Amino acid sequence: MKYTTSITNIVNEHEFIRGYALEELIKNHSFVETIFLILRGQLPTEKETKMLNALFTAAIDHGPGTASGQVVRITASAKNNLHTSLAAGILAMGERHGGAIEGAAKFFQFHVGEEHVAGLVKTFKQEKIRIPGYGHAVLKVDHRSKALFDMAREVGFFGKHCEFALAVHDALNEQSSKPLPINIDGSMAAILSDMGFDWQIMKGLFIIARVPGLVAHIYEEMTNDAGLRRLDQGEIEYVGR
Numbered sequence: 431m432k433y434t435t436s437i438t439n440i441v442n443e444h445e446f447i448r449g450y451a452l453e454e455l456i457k458n459h460s461f462v463e464t465i466f467l468i469l470r471g472q473l474p475t476e477k478e479t480k481m482l483n484a485l486f487t488a489a490i491d492h493g494p495g496t497a498s499g500q501v502v503r504i505t506a507s508a509k510n511n512l513h514t515s516l517a518a519g520i521l522a523m524g525e526r527h528g529g530a531i532e533g534a535a536k537f538f539q540f541h542v543g544e545e546h547v548a549g550l551v552k553t554f555k556q557e558k559i560r561i562p563g564y565g566h567a568v569l570k571v572d573h574r575s576k577a578l579f580d581m582a583r584e585v586g587f588f589g590k591h592c593e594f595a596l597a598v599h600d601a602l603n604e605q606s607s608k609p610l611p612i613n614i615d616g617s618m619a620a621i622l623s624d625m626g627f628d629w630q631i632m633k634g635l636f637i638i639a640r641v642p643g644l645v646a647h648i649y650e651e652m653t654n655d656a657g658l659r660r661l662d663q664g665e666i667e668y669v670g671r
């Protein structure tokens with residue numbers, strides 16, 4: 431079976447990533463720079479590094495109440511090993527949690543430049559389609575998004591996708607009875623789109639950012655060992671037939 435790749439290979443006992451010797455990357459470049467390199471094929475500028483670092487920091491964890499946070503803790507409490515619990519948490523990411531970044535980026539990249547934003551939002555609302563990247567189960571304002579947009583303005587990545595994402599936010603909130611903040615998936619999707627990332631890779635970027643948080647929750651669960659996590663019986667309503 432033959433693979434043709436421009437990503438990584440071992441040549442004469444040395445590993446090369448996108449044409450750079452790994453020893454050089456180890457000595458002279460950060461993990462964030464190397465993530466950009468491996469995904470995009472070239473080393474990032476200083477501004478790209480600063481922005482990507484901020485994006486990963488913003489998404490590193492969101493507490494044990496999230497779908498993936500709960501799942502890793504429950505799985506670890508059942509005495510699975512670390513990577514099984516981690517895999518379970520990643521598999522818990524879907525269109526409503528973690529995976530919304532992909533739908534948001536696809537929506538932004540397909541519709542950016544749309545002049546009638548209010549009309550577009552209205553159509554989605556009439557068809558009862560939720561726009562990914564907006565809304566939050568707990569927060570009315572997502573301060574992570576605000577901090578990221580501030581950084582994007584500072585380093586020059588607040589472009590047409592960010593403008594569009596905020597225009598959608600305004601139109602959506604004019605038409606909604608409930609506050610629908612632009613959440614972490616939405617702000618990451620808009621900024622990464624302005625940085626030139628394709629929507630098809632977005633979920634990977636969210637997972638890269640969130641894995642350290644999930645590992646920390648699993649490790650805490652393993653070492654504190656609060657026993658097997660289970661719903662209280664009072665939280666289960668049996669309706670029978």
Ligand SMILES: CC(C)(COP(=O)(O)OP(=O)(O)OC[C@H]1O[C@@H](n2cnc3c(N)ncnc32)[C@H](O)[C@@H]1OP(=O)(O)O)[C@@H](O)C(=O)NCCC(=O)NCCS
Pocket residue numbers: 525526527528530559560561562563564565566567568606608610613614615616
């Ligand atoms: C995150 C989310 C699940 C939180 O849901 P919630 O706070 O429990 O809100 P509800 O499911 O009770 O919805 C409340 C109302 O807001 C609307 N709404 C919620 N999110 C919406 C969105 N992204 N686009 C349009 N309308 C939305 C619902 O349709 C509902 O309207 P209705 O009362 O007229 O039926 C929800 O906002 C959502 O599905 N967002 C899109 C996915 C996403 O971005 N996920 C990442 C979260 S960080």
